[in-house]
Amino acid sequence: MGCDASILITADDADPARAAALADAGIDRLHDLERRWSRFEDDSEISRLNAAGGAVRQVSEETVHLVEAMVRAWHATHGAYDPTLLGALVGLGYAASRDDETKRTSLAPTTSLRGHPDDVRVDVRASMVQLPRGTALDPGGIGKGLAADIVAGELVDAGAGGAIVEVGGDLRAAGVAPGRQPWEIELDPCRDGTDGRRVRLSAGGVATSTSHLRTWTHDGRPHHHLLDPDTLEPGRGDVVSCTVIAGSAAWAEAFTKVAFVRDIAVAMALLEAHSLAASITTDDGARHDTAAWAAFCP
8 A cells, every 4th residue: 555554463362373363364454455445556446446437347345345435535524535636646746656666556548637526326235336437536545544444343353352453654443452451552753743642542543644754746846645626736734744533544534634625723623523533733833632632642
């Protein structure tokens, strides 16, 4: 997925070999999801959907779940999160994978800069997806969050006492933490913009997005990957990072995007409306926390 991933396993029987085997299985599962969802692989299910030209395609249950999550998040964020900006992102120069530049996104010439999430059709029973002609999906951050959700749940179902799965800044905690205490998560200062911040949660997802990590220069101008759906340009506000805690990593990830493409007051109102714990950091070092945030601070 063009990023680092890590898995932490706790085992009730304290069997290190079993915990290691579970962690290895989790990493294999992440690779499996990457093969299904990577926009940098021409034969991935997402790439085949993007190249379908409006035709119906059969995909796996996991990909159906992903597409449903994308459309649901678009609705919930009132369009601030938009999974159909892949054409614009590639047009701004983000075509190659950040960790392997030989892997590049290939899009049909008819691909629009921005697609139509509301016209995406999903048949869950038949595992069929149909994208409007010209619409291309970018799994991006929500794919990383959903992968963490899926793998953490599967590890606990397979016998792990508890599991933390982190994929590129999106984290899902499931099951029981050591000592049966809440999981204590140290936020990445490179993403969060501050040092030494920690949150505690019994279970759920934590996601942080920042405008400072995935950056590049195109046509002599600096860019980052957090595009404003209205301008099709990187968000130009003063937000450095946004961390959201939610029931799932995918949901948390989608809502981090709101802070970069909406005024802080609007973003905070939307986060509060969904009762989400969130913290937004601006370039002057100020933090803007929702009412629910304090409940997760040690």
